[in-house]
Amino acid sequence: MMPSERAVAIFDVCGTLYDANTTAGFVTYVAERSERRFAALSTAATLSRLSPLRYGLRVVGLVLRRDLGRAVLLHTLRGLPESRLDMWAREYVAERLSLVQIAETHACLRAAQQQGDRVVLVSNSIDPVVRAIAARLNTDYVSSRLEIVDGRATGRLAQDLTGIKHELVEHVRQGCAGRLTVISDNASDAQLLALADRPVIVRHRGKRHPAHAGIEAEFIHVDR
Numbered sequence: 001m002m003p004s005e006r007a008v009a010i011f012d013v014c015g016t017l018y019d020a021n022t023t024a025g026f027v028t029y030v031a032e033r034s035e036r037r038f039a040a041l042s043t044a045a046t047l048s049r050l051s052p053l054r055y056g057l058r059v060v061g062l063v064l065r066r067d068l069g070r071a072v073l074l075h076t077l078r079g080l081p082e083s084r085l086d087m088w089a090r091e092y093v094a095e096r097l098s099l100v101q102i103a104e105t106h107a108c109l110r111a112a113q114q115q116g117d118r119v120v121l122v123s124n125s126i127d128p129v130v131r132a133i134a135a136r137l138n139t140d141y142v143s144s145r146l147e148i149v150d151g152r153a154t155g156r157l158a159q160d161l162t163g164i165k166h167e168l169v170e171h172v173r174q175g176c177a178g179r180l181t182v183i184s185d186n187a188s189d190a191q192l193l194a195l196a197d198r199p200v201i202v203r204h205r206g207k208r209h210p211a212h213a214g215i216e217a218e219f220i221h222v223d224r
Contacts, residue, residue: 006176009112010192011105011139012184013123013130016202019100019224022125022133027073029092034080074126074146078155082128082148089128093136104220105202108183109137117181120172122192124162142168166191183220187211 112119121141123130130143147158182193185202187209193199199217
C-alpha cells in the first residue's frame with residue numbers, strides 16, 4: 001500500500017498539554033481514592049520538596065541512572081485492578097487535569113485536527129492516564145505501559161518510553177508520509193524534535209534547555 005501524504009502531529013503531554021507531571025498527579029489521586037495509608041504516605045514523602053526520601057532517591061538515581069522516585073510512586077499501584085485504575089484515570093483527567101491544561105498547546109492540537117492531521121500523544125506517562133487523555137481529546141496515543149498480571153498492576157513498567165520516543169517515529173506515522181510536527185517542552189525529546197519537519201518547543205517562563213540548542217524550531221511561550 002502506498003504511503004499517505006497525510007501530516008502527523010506528535011504532542012508530548014506533561015508540561016506540554018498540561019502543567020503537571022501526570023504520573024505523579026495520578027498516583028496521588030489513586031492514593032486518595034483507594035484509601036491506602038501506606039501508598040498515601042509513600043507518595044507524599046516522594047513528592048515533598050522538603051522530604052529527605054525525595055533527596056536520597058534523586059542522588060542514588062543519578063548514580064544508577066534510574067528515576068527511583070518514579071519507581072517508588074509506581075510501586076504504590078501494586079495489586080490494584082486494571083479496571084479500577086482505568087476508572088480513576090478517567091476521573092483524574094476530568095477533575096484535575098482540566099484545571100491545568102495549557103491553552104496555547106490545546107489550541108495547536110485542535111488546529112491540527114481541523115486541518116486533518118493525524119494527531120498522536122507520545123508520552124513517558126503511564127497508559128491509564130494517557131489513554132484517558134487521548135479519549136477526551138479524540139487522538140491516538142503511545143505511552144509507557146504499566147505491567148499487568150492477572151488483571152492487576154505489578155507496580156512496575158512493561159514499557160518505558162523515557163528517552164526512546166524518537167525510535168518510534170515510523171510506528172507513530174503508520175504510513176503517513178506528510179509533514180511531521182512535534183510539539184514538546186521536554187529536554188529528553190531533543191532527538192524526537194530533531195526528526196520533525198516542524199519542531200515546536202514549549203518554553204515555560206522563558207526557560208531554555210541546553211538539549212534544545214541547535215534545533216531550528218518554532219516556540220510557544222507559556223507564562224506558567
